[in-house]
Amino acid sequence: MAASRRNRSAATSSAVAVDRTTEAERDFLARYDPAAFPSVAVTVDIVLLTIRHGRLSVLLVQRDAHPFRGAWALPGGFVQPKEDLDEAARRELLEETGLQTFSGHLEQLRTYGTPARDPRMRVVSVAYLGLIADLPAPEPGSDVSAARFWAIEDLAEVEATSLAFDHDRILEDAVERARAKLEYTTLAISFVEEPFTISDLRRVYEAVWGVELDRGNFRRKVLSTPDFVVPTGRTTHTGRAPADLYARGSTQLLHPAMLRVSDRDLQRQ
Amino acid sequence: MAASRRNRSAATSSAVAVDRTTEAERDFLARYDPAAFPSVAVTVDIVLLTIRHGRLSVLLVQRDAHPFRGAWALPGGFVQPKEDLDEAARRELLEETGLQTFSGHLEQLRTYGTPARDPRMRVVSVAYLGLIADLPAPEPGSDVSAARFWAIEDLAEVEATSLAFDHDRILEDAVERARAKLEYTTLAISFVEEPFTISDLRRVYEAVWGVELDRGNFRRKVLSTPDFVVPTGRTTHTGRAPADLYARGSTQLLHPAMLRVSDRDLQRQ
DNA sequence: GTAATAGTGTCTGTGAGACATTATGGC
DNA sequence: GCCATAATGTCTCACAGACACTATTAC
Numbered sequence: 001m002a003a004s005r006r007n008r009s010a011a012t013s014s015a016v017a018v019d020r021t022t023e024a025e026r027d028f029l030a031r032y033d034p035a036a037f038p039s040v041a042v043t044v045d046i047v048l049l050t051i052r053h054g055r056l057s058v059l060l061v062q063r064d065a066h067p068f069r070g071a072w073a074l075p076g077g078f079v080q081p082k083e084d085l086d087e088a089a090r091r092e093l094l095e096e097t098g099l100q101t102f103s104g105h106l107e108q109l110r111t112y113g114t115p116a117r118d119p120r121m122r123v124v125s126v127a128y129l130g131l132i133a134d135l136p137a138p139e140p141g142s143d144v145s146a147a148r149f150w151a152i153e154d155l156a157e158v159e160a161t162s163l164a165f166d167h168d169r170i171l172e173d174a175v176e177r178a179r180a181k182l183e184y185t186t187l188a189i190s191f192v193e194e195p196f197t198i199s200d201l202r203r204v205y206e207a208v209w210g211v212e213l214d215r216g217n218f219r220r221k222v223l224s225t226p227d228f229v230v231p232t233g234r235t236t237h238t239g240r241a242p243a244d245l246y247a248r249g250s251t252q253l254l255h256p257a258m259l260r261v262s263d264r265d266l267q268r269q
Numbered sequence: 270m271a272a273s274r275r276n277r278s279a280a281t282s283s284a285v286a287v288d289r290t291t292e293a294e295r296d297f298l299a300r301y302d303p304a305a306f307p308s309v310a311v312t313v314d315i316v317l318l319t320i321r322h323g324r325l326s327v328l329l330v331q332r333d334a335h336p337f338r339g340a341w342a343l344p345g346g347f348v349q350p351k352e353d354l355d356e357a358a359r360r361e362l363l364e365e366t367g368l369q370t371f372s373g374h375l376e377q378l379r380t381y382g383t384p385a386r387d388p389r390m391r392v393v394s395v396a397y398l399g400l401i402a403d404l405p406a407p408e409p410g411s412d413v414s415a416a417r418f419w420a421i422e423d424l425a426e427v428e429a430t431s432l433a434f435d436h437d438r439i440l441e442d443a444v445e446r447a448r449a450k451l452e453y454t455t456l457a458i459s460f461v462e463e464p465f466t467i468s469d470l471r472r473v474y475e476a477v478w479g480v481e482l483d484r485g486n487f488r489r490k491v492l493s494t495p496d497f498v499v500p501t502g503r504t505t506h507t508g509r510a511p512a513d514l515y516a517r518g519s520t521q522l523l524h525p526a527m528l529r530v531s532d533r534d535l536q537r538q
Numbered sequence: 539g540t541a542a543t544a545g546t547g548t549c550t551g552t553g554a555g556a557c558a559t560t561a562t563g564g565c
Numbered sequence: 566g567c568c569a570t571a572a573t574g575t576c577t578c579a580c581a582g583a584c585a586c587t588a589t590t591a592c
Contacts, residue, residue: 038350039308042382042393081307081391085382111380111395113311113354122350124311124393126380199571216573217555224553241562241571256553257526468544486582488545493580510544510589528581 045076047174048130057149068164089128104132105190131190195245314345316443317399326418337433358397373401374459400459464514
């Protein structure tokens with residue numbers, strides 16, 4: 001650990017002591033000269049997932065400007081000068097959905113900054129993952145809107161052309177994050193409205209993981225985890241048989257985790 | 270989903286069709302005007318962890334320039350204009366350690382962009398987590414270097430003053446990420462040199478998690494996971510009893526996970 | 539010899555997977 | 566009546582935790 005500029009200037013050996021003050025000063029000044037910093041545009045992109053018609057879906061907007069005009073893209077926009085990253089993500093999300101408040105889960109996914117990811121200029125994008133229960137009023141106003149939910153499985157088939165920028169990659173990472181988090185957290189509840197039945201919750205797992213889960217085992221797992229869900233005492237009668245209704249509990253992490261089928265396959269290979 | 274600028278301009282209802290082209294054009298032009306974008310400085314900060322003297326340690330550098338002059342900070346620096354984020358992290362890492370190559374593990378941690386995190390200006394920092402085996406030559410040249418490894422536990426005690434910027438927070442997140450990843454990945458191997466003994470690996474877990482693990486159970490877990498480690502056929506005779514030597518296997522994920530003691534506590538609460 | 543460590547074996551409890559069984563209500 | 570679904574129970578296997586025991590080497 002010797003070669004860096006910062007290290008060299010601070011070294012205490014007499015050999016470089018002469019150079020110390022001048023370089024430190026240069027360094028100091030350089031940091032206050034705006035032209036000395038590579039200037040970058042920073043955006044947030046949001047992958048808002050929901051379960052619609054029993055299928056994992058993502059909110060996309062159709063671009064009306066170049067580049068990728070007409071292509072579908074993740075909602076997002078520039079981070080404002082005095083705005084925190086989380087704030088920016090939340091603001092963009094409200095703007096795109098038209099909601100007054102966002103009741104779901106929102107977390108930072110990761111940051112994408114390959115130099116050529118935006119053909120116009122250097123753009124570093126901080127991607128966010130949002131989970132929300134299916135919105136009651138999907139498309140207000142016109143039936144052909146510039147923003148709509150797409151089922152993930154439909155995207156792969158229908159859209160031969162991929163999403164704008166590197167949003168395919170971001171979406172892929174987001175879906176994998178969501179799938180992984182259902183294993184060891186109680187985040188599945190973010191996908192349903194309260195109160196919900198155990199089967200509602202099971203259908204979330206089935207939609208996100210794309211598998212079928214054993215009803216009895218799933219129920220046992222959920223109810224045996226302390227405070228994963230809390231019983232409301234009420235039952236619903238919308239289906240064939242009456243089902244108990246639950247609200248979310250305070251537990252955030254699952255120990256042991258809920259296992260995916262793919263995990264079991266991996267385990268046995 | 271109606272209120273966003275992007276949506277409105279692309280809506281197909283006749284009410285806003287008049288405004289469409291003009292706003293779309295304005296939008297289009299605005300994106301090519303450099304002054305229209307909030308300009309931000311983007312840096313990478315690296316949390317390089319290692320096991321030194323049986324304790325989890327982090328590489329820190331002493332700042333020689335304002336702000337936080339004299340304070341300890343995570344190594345890092347500005348992302349260059351045509352440089353990918355991963356590249357920048359790797360470059361800064363080599364500069365700070367003086368190594369020719371980096372053989373450990375390096376992954377993006379998360380991005381920190383609170384407006385006031387740097388008093389000089391808006392700086393968005395993409396933090397990276399690096400894991401490496403203990404370096405053979407710790408401090409080349411002077412014995413009092415501007416870069417050194419600090420044991421995590423010593424930082425909490427010795428450094429009454431915290432790290433520069435929000436690096437305390439970043440370090441905390443990094444350590445938690447490392448602790449979590451040892452559970453469900455084989456990343457612990459990144460902390461040891463090959464070949465290694467099962468006990469070497471166990472001591473990694475013990476150092477990172479700060480717990481003592483049962484020798485027999487740990488050994489059984491590691492050897493029962495297919496291709497976690499591969500036997501070399503050789504044995505070491507440096508300790509009391511001869512120990513079998515292993516090399517890393519190809520497995521990346523552990524199923525089921527290696528459980529932390531803290532997990533068990535949580536489970537039983 | 540003692541102490542420390544590596545390697546191995548054994549017992550037990552928990553929990554997941556694979557079912558089966560019963561109850562309820564829509565059709 | 567039939568059938569889909571909810572709720573519950575049962576059996577078995579895998580695996581983690583808590584040990585015990587032996588072998589080898591440094592001192």
